[in-house]
Amino acid sequence: MLDLASRTEGNALLEAAAQLDLTSVRGQLGPRPLGRLESFDGLMLEATGLTLPVGSAVTVEPAHGRSVRAEVVGFRGPRCLLMCLDADPALVNGSLIRPDSADGDISVGMGLLGRIVDALGEPLDGLGPVLTSGRWPLHGRAGNPLNRASVTEPFDVGVRAINALLTAGIGQRIAIIAGSGVGKSVLMGQIMAGSIADVIVVGLIGERGREVSDFVGTKLPADVRAKTAVVAVPADHAPMLRLRAAMRATAIAEYFRSKGLKVLLLLDSLTRVAHAQREIGLSLGEPPTVKGYPPSALGLIPRLVERAGNDESSGGSITAIYTVLADGDDTDDPIVDAARAIVDGHIVLSRSLAEQSVYPAIDIGKSLSRVMSDVAEPDHVFAAREVRRLWSAYESNRDLILMGAYAPGTDADIDEAIAKRAAVLAFLSQEAGQCVSFEQSRVDLAELVQS
Numbered sequence: 117m118l119d120l121a122s123r124t125e126g127n128a129l130l131e132a133a134a135q136l137d138l139t140s141v142r143g144q145l146g147p148r149p150l151g152r153l154e155s156f157d158g159l160m161l162e163a164t165g166l167t168l169p170v171g172s173a174v175t176v177e178p179a180h181g182r183s184v185r186a187e188v189v190g191f192r193g194p195r196c197l198l199m200c201l202d203a204d205p206a207l208v209n210g211s212l213i214r215p216d217s218a219d220g221d222i223s224v225g226m227g228l229l230g231r232i233v234d235a236l237g238e239p240l241d242g243l244g245p246v247l248t249s250g251r252w253p254l255h256g257r258a259g260n261p262l263n264r265a266s267v268t269e270p271f272d273v274g275v276r277a278i279n280a281l282l283t284a285g286i287g288q289r290i291a292i293i294a295g296s297g298v299g300k301s302v303l304m305g306q307i308m309a310g311s312i313a314d315v316i317v318v319g320l321i322g323e324r325g326r327e328v329s330d331f332v333g334t335k336l337p338a339d340v341r342a343k344t345a346v347v348a349v350p351a352d353h354a355p356m357l358r359l360r361a362a363m364r365a366t367a368i369a370e371y372f373r374s375k376g377l378k379v380l381l382l383l384d385s386l387t388r389v390a391h392a393q394r395e396i397g398l399s400l401g402e403p404p405t406v407k408g409y410p411p412s413a414l415g416l417i418p419r420l421v422e423r424a425g426n427d428e429s430s431g432g433s434i435t436a437i438y439t440v441l442a443d444g445d446d447t448d449d450p451i452v453d454a455a456r457a458i459v460d461g462h463i464v465l466s467r468s469l470a471e472q473s474v475y476p477a478i479d480i481g482k483s484l485s486r487v488m489s490d491v492a493e494p495d496h497v498f499a500a501r502e503v504r505r506l507w508s509a510y511e512s513n514r515d516l517i518l519m520g521a522y523a524p525g526t527d528a529d530i531d532e533a534i535a536k537r538a539a540v541l542a543f544l545s546q547e548a549g550q551c552v553s554f555e556q557s558r559v560d561l562a563e564l565v566q567s
Contacts, residue, residue: 149165149166149167149168149215150166150212150213150214151163151164151165151166151174151196151212151213152164152165152210152211152212152213153176153207153208153209153210153211153212153213154209155195156207156209157399159199159200159355159395160189160198160199160399160400161186161197161198161199161200161207162192162195162196162197162198163195163196163198163213164194164195164196165213166188166196166213166215167196168188168196168215169188170188170189170190171187171188171220171254172187172188172215172216173187173188173215173216174186174187174188174198174213174214174215174216175213175214175215175216176198176200176207176212176213177211177212177213177214178205178206178207178208178211184200184201184202184205184206184207185200185201185202185236186198186199186200186201186213187199187201187356187360189356189396189400190400197400198213199354199355199356199396199399200354201235201236201354201356201357201360202354203352203353203354220253220254220255221251221253221254222237222251222252222253222254222364222368223246223248223250223251224248224249224250224251224252224367224368224371225247225248225249225250225371226249227246227247227248227249228248228345228368229315229342229343229344229345230341230342230343230344230345231243231246231345231346232332232346232348233246233345233346233347233348234347234348234349234357234361235347235349235353235357235358235360235361235364236357236360237364240348250371252367252368252370253367254360254363254364254367255363255367256366256367256370256423257370263427263428263429264425264426264427264428265287265425265426265427265428265433266426266490267285267286267287267288267425267426267460267487267490267491268285268286268490268491269285269286270283270284270286270492270554271284271286271288271311271435272310272311272312272553272554273306273307273310273311274306274307274309274310274311274552274553275303275306275307275310275476275546275552276543276544276546276552276556276560277476277478277480277544277546278307278463278478279552279553279554279557279558280496280499280500280503280543280557280558280560280561281478281480281483281500281503281504281561282461282463282478282480282483282484282485282488283487283488283491283492283496283500283554284435284485284487284491285435285460285485285487285488285490285491286378286426286433286435287424287425287426287433287434287435288435288436288460288461288485288487289421289424289425289435289436289437289438289458289459289460289461290435290436290437290438290459290460290461290462290463290485291437291438291439291455291456291459291461291462291463292304292437292438292439292440292462292463292465293440293442293447293455293456293462293463293464293465294439294440294441294442294464294465294467294477295441295442295443295444295445295467296441297470298465298466298470299465299470299475299476299477300384300385300439300441300465301327301331301335301384301439302475302548303463303476304335304382304384304437304439305331305334305335305548306476306546306548306550306551307380307382307437308335308336308340308344308380308382309335309337309340309549309551310551310553311380311435313343313378313379313380313435314343314372314377314378314379315343315344315345315372315377315378315379315380316340316343316344316345316379316380316381316382317344317345317346317347317365317368317369317372317379317380317382318331318344318345318346318347318365318382318383318384319346319347319348319361319364319365319366319381319382319383319384320346320347320348320349320350320361320384321349321358321361321362321365321383321384321385321388321389321392322349322350322358322385322387322388322389322391322392323350323351323384323385323388324350324351325350325351325352328348328350332346332348345365345368347361347364347365347368348361349361351388355391355392355393355395355396356392356396358388358389358391358392359389359392359393359396359416362383362386362420363420365381365383366381366383366420366423366424369381369424369434369436370423370434372432373427373430373432373433373434374427374430374432375430375432376430376431376432377432378432378433378435379432379433379434379435380434380435380436380437381424381434381435381436381437382437383420383436383437383438383439384438384439385438385439385440385441386417386420386438386439386440386451386455387439387440387441387443388441389416390409390413390414390416390417390451391413393410393412393416394408394409394410394413396412397410397412397413398410405450406450407449407450409450409451413451414450414451414454417451417454417455417458418454418458421436421438421455421458421459422458424436438455438459440452440455440456445467447464447482460485460486460487461483461484461485461486461487461488462483462484463478463483464478464479464482464483465477465478465479466478466479466482469541469544472541474541474544474545475545475546475548476544476546478544480503480504480507480544481504481507481508481511488500495562496558496561499561499562499564499565500561502565503540503543503561503564503565505529506529506532506533506536506540507533507540509527509529509532509533510530510533510534510537513530513533517530517534536564536567539564539567543560543561543564
């Protein structure tokens with residue numbers, strides 16, 4: 117009898133212990149999947165024994181040292197392909213791999229305002245845990261394009277040249293295209309300080325660590341920081357983290373839009389996000405195309421950009437501004453071209469103007485707002501076209517004018533362009549700490565045209 121009782125008690129303990137390990141990563145009953153690390157080439161991990169969907173998070177437990185986080189990115193036959201979320205992982209062959217989560221949602225809430233987090237939502241500002249109240253899909257929610265409201269109202273960005281000549285609209289997607297060191301980050305700071313938005317979401321992707329701390333310290337005054345959520349991942353982090361940071365920043369903006377708020381999303385930079393996807397795609401064996409970019413890198417841009425815009429059901433909006441790095445000042449770079457084709461307007465910064473100390477160095481001849489005629493008054497649109505006409509007349513004859521080969525009186529448009537050149541450059545110039553409202557920009561524009 118004692119032997120039977122002990123065996124019965126032992127069986128009960130075994131069943132209880134088994135139940136503890138029967139909960140799978142999705143919270144359903146079943147054996148808990150575990151895997152083993154079979155291959156690691158410095159970027160891509162191959163594991164056996166795992167049947168997890170793409171996007172699932174796992175933890176690699178090496179024989180010694182701390183655990184390493186990774187994400188499922190694909191399959192190769194029976195093997196599962198993973199990419200590390202931690203830099204320089206100390207892995208050994210045969211390491212145990214445990215599923216961490218298959219949930220593609222992130223934590224969101226009003227507690228993100230005034231905080232700085234990384235790609236995984238961990239705080240970077242030393243202010244303790246981030247208080248969140250809800251969940252939102254990292255890759256967004258698929259919606260009906262007919263539920264996307266049109267862009268019909270102007271968006272005040274506080275920058276005279278943009279307000280007057282490249283008027284933005286609430287819900288517009290804009291690309292700021294420039295080479296390195298021409299003033300993209302400074303212009304972003306001006307827009308943040310001068311824009312009229314309920315919430316600002318900033319994604320600092322692939323920038324230098326010094327620039328991240330400098331941006332937070334100099335571009336975020338107390339009143340702006342209180343309504344700003346920042347997601348920052350420097351350039352030395354793993355490509356998966358850089359990609360997730362862009363997705364997280366966009367998902368946070370989508371959450372606030374669903375609450376009916378007017379959101380300004382700033383992503384610096386879209387090129388670094390494409391570079392991260394290029395590393396991932398080439399590691400997965402995708403064929404390289406123009407400048408080594410695989411198809412997934414070019415396809416990522418519309419998937420990310422199309423998540424911004426106006427939501428008719430909630431009444432909220434995401435006005436998105438993406439910086440695009442033109443390598444070697446090449447505005448025909450494939451990433452520049454792909455971004456320019458999908459956004460609703462682009463602002464090109466000129467190195468030549470920057471060398472003349474004209475900041476922001478906006479080349480209004482190469483820049484365009486596709487919604488200006490829908491959000492600005494007819495007299496405003498007419499005045500902006502007049503300035504663009506003078507700009508084009510001067511730029512197309514610049515060499516002749518500078519060499520002294522142009523004879524005054526030959527062409528009335530060129531004569532007017534030369535006479536107003538200094539006034540136009542002064543109109544474009546604006547100090548970094550200065551804010552010019554939309555209405556004041558219109559007044560200044562009218563005075564410039566009538567002078």
